[in-house]
Amino acid sequence: MNKAANPCGVDVIPPFEARLLLDGDALVANWRDFAACGRAEAGAAIKADGYGLGARAVLERLAAAGCRRFYVAHWHEVPPLLPLPAGVTLSVLHGISAEAMPAARNLPAEPVLATAAQVALWRQTGRPVELMVDTGMNRLGLAPDAVAGIAAGLPIAVLHSHLACTENPAHPLNEAQRACFADVAARVPAGLYALANSAGAALGPAWHFDLIRPGVGLYGGGLLPDGRPSRTVARMAARIIQLRDVPAGAAVGYGAAFVATRPSRIATAAIGYADGYARGLSNAGWALADGVRCPAAGRISMDLAAFDVTDAPPLAEGDWLEIPFDPEAMAALSGRTSYELLVALGHRFERVWR
Template sequence: MSPPPPPPPQARLLLDSAALIANWQDFARAVGGAACCAAIKADGYGLGARETLVRLAAVGCRHFYVAHWQEVPPLLPLPDGIILSVLHGVTADELPAALALPARPVLVTAAQVALWRQTGRPCEAMVDSGMNRLGLAPAETADVLAGMEVAVLHSHLACADDPAHPLNEAQRACFAEVTARVPAGAFALANSAGIALGPAFHLDLVRPGIGLFGGGLMPDGRVSRTVGRMQARIIQLRDVPAGGSVGYAAAFVASRPSRIATVALGYADGYARGLSGVAWASAAGVRCSAAGRVSMDLAAFDVTDAPALAEGDWLDIPFDPETAASLSGRTSYELLVALGQRFERVWA
């Protein structure tokens, strides 16, 4: 006997293909002749890497980046003409999988270069131009990569979200010195925020990430279009008298007789605890304030002024990453990648 089908999820992400595509197209227009790629690591910043790849490939994006080799198989089969690269390079224990998968490493250490050199295959490589994180030292790059077929030589900006920071220009100048000495098919420096620094940072290829998914600013200074919003099913409705409290630590106390909806959404789903008391939901266009603390699996909202609701109905919950970040004290990056697997992800 086959097992019964799984029950439907009690929370869902409603994802906007048009907003995703428009964000990528804005980046592509901003960089002129440079190739506009897409970073889709961490399952497309929590929204769905495979779905993102398919949609952006259909409108002209040809090159995608993930962080780890285990992120590659869920993206297969790749559409025709698509290049996939792995930002953290390759280690000896990853080499068998790397050789079997249709992706190439961005090599980040001299040891990785030596390992990959034995394969005779093309690679990409990362230069540390001042972030002091991953990458080859600028002084060693030419010697370490000598004789390698380097499809793309990268560096990564540490302070691109602060256009006035002097490290931006210092990194650009450092990388320019390296690119003058190291032959490669293309040179890449800018992430989402780096694109806004202007043509001197665009080079041959850019790698937008967070800006595709609703976080940060677009090159013209607008906030990135929101790609996802949440819905959560009401598990229980209850009437709370004036003076009654809701949730842990009695953090919410009703100032009037109130109707409270408790929904299947909590910080285990990535709905941050820091949104307690400051977030809201919507029912038929009526804004319903949060009532008490967000817990692991549940959140509560005051639906007193909303039209009549029933248990099993859905509440709409906005998820603009930048607004949620300002309310919760976390970054839009954290909030997006924390979105859990209990959501049904519904693309339109």
């Protein structure tokens, strides 16, 4: 072990007590479904550490499958992804700032510029640009009528916009944004035009243009372009720290939120909301022990979760429980979105790909 990375000089790495079990085949299959949904190229959003799964590992697997365009939100997300595989581009969705310029000049990534000030700043580099135009979301982007003037003389590699209401396909803003973007695309030359995110790809070919930018749909959230659920990519597993027998009428955990209705066997496992196992899954989530469903027993705490393993095969302290992580199913149970649940997956997991 590198002493600089390990100043205490300890050569034995302590084991993780929680794991993310990650399915690379499911990840790649999800991306391929986006890539095959029409004539548009499919990139990949890998911001927020690859939606919690590990951005570098996601990039490597999708690049090997043929993905060539990747997107992060912040410049500090770029260095951990280097070196980039051959033929891959990386873009930063938040554009550029004066503070980021010294680093950005030396990094193999391009900003997606969203303001006139950003365009003026990046123009100094002489490098190609990507631009964001606001077509009705009123979040990031240049005004449609201002793009041509602000970007005059710049080589625009990709002209982007972003859809606001794709989770409701019937919302009139979807068509209004598509029409606005098509009008801008007709007036502003660019190498590629990109409008649709994961759910936007399902709106149909008219929204695809040249490039789509799937995000949550790659990682098990939402739907694939043909309407099927995205394949689940992650499962959790946690080590049992303690097993105890709890009599009927006894309570488990904070707030006595679970009261045993029968003599029960309770397994307390090393996973909690600090790891990304949402507190909203208290008395609602479950684990699996040899395929037997074991309900969550009481509140999920910061570092621990208890499960009723009464009906499971015999378990020992130190055994592992598998915890399913279908983002949409967990969202429905916890009251949070699949996006929130994915990006909350913490650094205390050992990420194990297969």
